[in-house]
Amino acid sequence: MGRTTLVDAAAHRRQPAPAGDAEALTGRERAIADFVARGLTNRQVAQCVHLSPHTVNYYLRRIYGKLGIRSGVALARYVHDHGLEPGGALSSR
Numbered sequence: 001m002g003r004t005t006l007v008d009a010a011a012h013r014r015q016p017a018p019a020g021d022a023e024a025l026t027g028r029e030r031a032i033a034d035f036v037a038r039g040l041t042n043r044q045v046a047q048c049v050h051l052s053p054h055t056v057n058y059y060l061r062r063i064y065g066k067l068g069i070r071s072g073v074a075l076a077r078y079v080h081d082h083g084l085e086p087g088g089a090l091s092s093r
Contacts (some may be wrong), residue, residue: 010036020066020068021066021067022067022082023049024066025063025066028049028059029059029062029063029066030059031057032045032049032059032063033063033075033079034079035048035049036060036072036075036076037075037076037080038063039076042056042057042060053062058082060072060075063075
């Protein structure tokens, strides 16, 4: 019979990427992040910034990569945790 190797699953969990810096975001990315943090859908954001929903999705993937996050919920949390409240510091840079 073959050998079975036990692996500690906790040791192999994917670690979250370190939080990036909001300074790395462009003005357009900051505006989109601000709208998402307010709870708007991609379609609503697209209407606000006069882009297609597909283009908004493209920007969100870039934002997620720069900030080391993976979702709109994580983006809203990042904005809140870093004092970048919607309509506040993030959109004014």
